[in-house]
Amino acid sequence: MRVDVISIFPDYLAALDLSLVGKARQRGLLDLRVHDLRGWTTDRHRTVDDTPFGGGAGMVMRPDVWGLAIDEVLDTGATGAHLIVPTPSGEVFTQRHAESLATAEQLVFACGRYEGIDARVAQHYRDAGITVHELSIGDYVLNGGEVASLVMIEAVARLIPGMVGNPDSLVEESHGAAGLLEYPVYTKPPSWADLEIPEVLLSGHHAKIERWRRDRALERTARLRPDMIAALSVTNLDKHDLALLAELGWVRGPDGTDGLVRA
Numbered sequence: 410m411r412v413d414v415i416s417i418f419p420d421y422l423a424a425l426d427l428s429l430v431g432k433a434r435q436r437g438l439l440d441l442r443v444h445d446l447r448g449w450t451t452d453r454h455r456t457v458d459d460t461p462f463g464g465g466a467g468m469v470m471r472p473d474v475w476g477l478a479i480d481e482v483l484d485t486g487a488t489g490a491h492l493i494v495p496t497p498s499g500e501v502f503t504q505r506h507a508e509s510l511a512t513a514e515q516l517v518f519a520c521g522r523y524e525g526i527d528a529r530v531a532q533h534y535r536d537a538g539i540t541v542h543e544l545s546i547g548d549y550v551l552n553g554g555e556v557a558s559l560v561m562i563e564a565v566a567r568l569i570p571g572m573v574g575n576p577d578s579l580v581e582e583s584h585g586a587a588g589l590l591e592y593p594v595y596t597k598p599p600s601w602a603d604l605e606i607p608e609v610l611l612s613g614h615h616a617k618i619e620r621w622r623r624d625r626a627l628e629r630t631a632r633l634r635p636d637m638i639a640a641l642s643v644t645n646l647d648k649h650d651l652a653l654l655a656e657l658g659w660v661r662g663p664d665g666t667d668g669l670v671r672a
């Protein structure tokens with residue numbers, strides 16, 4: 410996969426040389442390039458922003474500079490080229506986005522600063538038939554799109570085949586196909602700070618361990634993310650799941666629906 414990141418602070422993206430993403434770059438699994446937006450400016454001051462039409466505080470990033478940069482970086486020949494514009498006013502980025510973007514040929518991240526990028530940039534590339542995603546990493550406001558891009562690149566890159574050493578570790582993770590948060594995990598030593606690990610994990614009884622883990626995942630999800638319980642499909646739950654969820658205050662929805670509701 411090719412990933413391009415355009416920013417006025419390319420040094421911010423230095424973390425992409427580290428850890429699994431850095432290794433994936435070295436191994437050629439990820440062709441990741443970071444570009445300085447100011448390289449496409451045409452004036453002496455290397456200006457990338459201007460005052461907002463309609464008035465108001467702050468500065469807005471100019472579409473002409475962004476257009477030159479994206480035109481050069483985006484491979485329009487790549488059928489799976491996606492332009493990603495991080496913005497707090499976008500759709501919230503989830504594991505589903507990460508899964509779908511992991512199959513793309515090219516991802517171009519346009520890191521905004523100030524009050525963001527002139528809205529015509531996203532519109533122009535959409536009109537030109539490019540898949541444009543305006544994505545937020547959460548309901549808060551950062552100073553720039555660099556951190557948001559790092560978050561999304563890491564979430565996407567770890568799903569590229571060959572990237573994570575043991576692909577089994579991806580199977581039962583939070584936000585995976587089960588639609589649950591992960592169960593608690595433990596390692597050695599078995600006793601620490603007067604805390605013992607749950608006995609069942611020492612039993613060697615795989616079916617019991619699996620059941621214990623699923624129960625803890627259901628409990629944790631019900632406690633911390635009731636929205637995820639409400640999004641579960643009853644057809645993916647067994648009798649034991651439904652009994653535990655009933656104890657936790659969740660019952661089947663009205664006839665003809667596939668979900669759960671609070672009792």
Ligand SMILES: C[S@@+](CC[C@H](N)C(=O)[O-])C[C@H]1O[C@@H](n2cnc3c(N)ncnc32)[C@H](O)[C@@H]1O
Binds near residue numbers: 520
């Ligand atoms: C200060 S913010 C602009 C906020 C914008 N005026 C608004 O209220 O929606 C500057 C840049 O930071 C990035 N950014 C800030 N918060 C973000 C978030 N939650 N998710 C993704 N990107 C974010 C975007 O690239 C944005 O263009």
